[in-house]
Amino acid sequence: xxxxxxxxxxxxxxxxxxxxxxxxxxxxxxxxxxxxxxxxxxxxxxxxxxxxxxxxxxxxxxxxxxxxxxxxxxxxxxxxxxxxxxxxxxxxxxxxxxxxxxxxxxxxxxxxxxxxxxxxxxxxxxxxxxxxxxxxxxxxxxxxxxxxxxxxxxxxxxxxxxxxxxxxxxxxxxxxxxxxxxxxxxxxxxxxxxxxxxxxxxxxxxxxxxxxxx
Numbered sequence: 001x002x003x004x005x006x007x008x009x010x011x012x013x014x015x016x017x018x019x020x021x022x023x024x025x026x027x028x029x030x031x032x033x034x035x036x037x038x039x040x041x042x043x044x045x046x047x048x049x050x051x052x053x054x055x056x057x058x059x060x061x062x063x064x065x066x067x068x069x070x071x072x073x074x075x076x077x078x079x080x081x082x083x084x085x086x087x088x089x090x091x092x093x094x095x096x097x098x099x100x101x102x103x104x105x106x107x108x109x110x111x112x113x114x115x116x117x118x119x120x121x122x123x124x125x126x127x128x129x130x131x132x133x134x135x136x137x138x139x140x141x142x143x144x145x146x147x148x149x150x151x152x153x154x155x156x157x158x159x160x161x162x163x164x165x166x167x168x169x170x171x172x173x174x175x176x177x178x179x180x181x182x183x184x185x186x187x188x189x190x191x192x193x194x195x196x197x198x199x200x201x202x203x204x205x206x207x208x209x210x211x212x213x214x
Contacts, residue, residue, distance in 0.1 A: 007094045008070045014166035015073035022053045026193040032207055033057050033111065036140045042106030045130060047096045047123075048113030050074055052081025055089050062087045066105070070095040071166075096123055107136045114174050115142040115202075116167040124181035128212055137183055137210040142202040143190070144171040153201045161201065170201035175208065183210035 034057040041061040046054060049067035051074055058065060067082070067089055069075040075093040082089035092099060096117065108127045117123045127137065144150055153171035162169055179185055188208035194200055 007098045008072055009095065011071055011166055012073065013164065015071050017164075018074060018166065019051050019077060022051055025053075028191060028193045029205075030057075032140055032191060032193075032205065036111065036138050036207060037062075037109065040107050040109075040136075040138070043103075044107045044109055045105040045127070046109040046111075047127065048110065048116070049078045049091065050112075052078035052085070052089070052091070054109065054111055055081045055085035055087075058085065058087045058089075060086060065089040066101075066103075067091045068096050068099055069093060070098075096126065104130055104132045105135065106132055107138060110137065110139045110141060112140065112142060112168075114139065114177070115169050115172055116162075118167070120172065120174065120177045121181055124178060124183070128182055131212045133212065133214055135212050137178065137212070139174070139178070139206065139208050139210070141174045141206050142168065142170050142172070143175065143204060143206040144173050145201075145204045149196075149201070149204075152199070156201050168202070175206055178208075178210050182213045184213050185210045 033054055037057050040059060042063055044062055044065045046065055046067040049069040065087060069078050069091060072093060075091055078091045082091050108131055114120045145153060157169045157171050186209050191205045191207055192203055193205060194203040
């Protein structure tokens, strides 16, 4: 029996919290968002668009962005941002798991979303099928830290963090999952957006580019 895939996500608490967080990001994050989109062209699929924070940073070489955001309140905010974007943006109000247009894209953009989907490997396999041959996955993601911070992440992931922060899991080895999903990581680096001593578990980010392996 095939299990039905949820079309939307109803998370009123996160829908109140995330716009505040996205509007008060650490100074480094908008710079990383812009860098993540540099050089894109053609048609782009953006997963987990939130309130459309990325939209202003897309270069004019992008012909269209199809942006997926399953939380209805966030999707409504994203549509407002889309109207002011420098490139055409179409906001789709459903989960990436339910998105099945059959289209293929020149690139996929993931920003702070692979930490929150229920099955990252399955989502990456789906995204791979929606990329044209040789196309890129661009990612800016929360990732697992080492040592004491990693232990702190695991504790929070097992208790309160996913419950209140939109199912975010701060200790996922996202880049390994990307590699295991038939992507070749061509460029990657880690960035700290807050001091190392900060107790916030999502201070360390991975910025990278991966290409679909044929």
